Amino acid sequence: MRRLLLTSGRGPAECRIAVAHALTRLASEAEAAECDCAIARSDAERHGPASAIAVLDGPGAGALAQRWTQGSLLWVCRSPLRPHHGRKNWFVGVVDLPLPAQIPALATGDVRFESFRAGGPGGQHQNKTESAVRAVHLPSGLAAIARDGRSQHRNKALALARLAALLDGQARLAEAGEARLMQAAHDRVERGAAGLRFEGPAFRSAG
Template identity: 85%
Template sequence: MRRLLLTAGRGPAECRIAVAHALARIADEADAADCDCAIARDQNDRHGPASAIIVLDGPAAVDIARRWTQGSLLWVCRSPLRPHHGRKNWFVGVVDLPLPQQVPALAAADVRFESFRAGGPGGQHQNKTESAVRAVHVPTGLAAIARDGRSQHRNKALALARLGALLDGRARLADAGEARLIHDAHDSIERGAAGLRFEGPEFRPA
């Protein structure tokens, strides 16, 4: 399991748009690699979140996380909000957040489990039964999916662990220490070498 923080830091609204694009791109990559992905984002403005946490779990999680944490993410695009603005480079910080050593137990009444059929890892057996599980944290609406295991019992445990990691990350965002992390990440974004680069309104890899 890997956990990433994406942040626009103190950047303008265009950086929030870039965060939203990056979240969609990572979710697509995870889906294509049969890697389960859960996302917690701060309250959106009309452009996108200032920060978000992604929990990735599955055989491809390490590779996806490594690819996205090579350096600052750079989006080269004329501003969709200020067409006459001269700036075209918008940066997003992507930080590999360590997982908690122990995720606090969630109250049973706060979690709703939903079973469904899903493709992905697990082979034919998985497709014949509703073994995939979605764990929903009722108070926040955050959700995590597990489809790795061949049994519903195993997937409940996996989904619960991923949901716990997501909620822990969200709680850390509210802490002063995590706020410093976001600011520090932003301070290093434009000074650091860009890792992934995307271009244009379609957010195409460069």
Template identity: 50%
Template sequence: MSNSTEVRLLITSGNGPGECQQAVAGVLQRMQDDADAAGLDLDASKTPTRHGLKSAVVVLHGAGAATFAARWCGSIQWRAKSTLRPHHKRANWFIGVFALKDAKTQGATIQPHEVTFESFRAGGPGGQHQNTTDSAVRATHRPTGLTATAREMRSQHRNKALAMERLHALMSAQAAADDEERKGDQNQLHNTLERGNPVRCFKGPAFREEGAGR
């Protein structure tokens, strides 16, 4: 499991209020930052709301993706005073991160003319072994706005093909999440979100990590 190079996750606010939706957006950004620091690529399909994100489907790529994901799976606590309801006494908000089943449902067919490619210089860790040319590629599916990146290949052509594969993987993961929701599986995840016993805890608008409350 720890050697898996592709992992699918669902970050969900459950049936929580707007503050939980803010927490999903903040946790997704923190996860993105941590993935960048770990040399992993993270692609996300977001379900936006007025206040943040109802949920997000995440696909992680890279060596050690499963080990990285395991540190996130479970209940996540966000300690912050509500900016939506300033006089509200509650200051603890819980969201959940769950592993999605391997996608058996294929996403919508992607037509090549619907995809825009952007090249950029690969970033992240790697030092002298990191690419120094604009060989990294970001693929954007214009009809949905979904994006996927690939940066580990030295050839821009190979990264372009890999980004397309990852775009398919992201759409497939979203289709699988939609399928689970239709079957009630995802609703069960939303409804069984454990509000307590968090695996990780973040504080304030900057989502600074602190010891998880028990």
């Protein structure tokens, strides 16, 4: 399991738009990489969240996390908000949030489990299993899905662990001071070489 922080730092609204695009792209890549992805966003303003936490788990989680944390994420696009603005480079920080040795358990009364029919990650066994499980944290509304286990019982345990990692990440950000951590990540991003680069309104990969 891997846990990532995506942040716009002190960037303008365009960087929040880039975060929103990046989350959609990350979820899509996770789907194709045999990996389940759970996301918790900060309070979103009109143009997108300032930050988000993504928990990746499954066979492809390690490789996907490495791809997304190899450097800064750069979106090259004319501003959709200020058409005559000269700047076209918008940065998003993507950093690893290490998992603790032990994640606090969730109160069972705070979690609702929902089983549903779903193919495996990457489209495997599509419409042939009903053992997929969604764990919903009732106080926050956050949810995590597991569909890679061989049984519904196993998927309940996986979904619960992913949900706990998501909530623990939010708590640790709050303790460390989210604004300070976001800014440190963003400063490193703008000084470093871009690892992932996307271009245009459609957020197409550019290498």
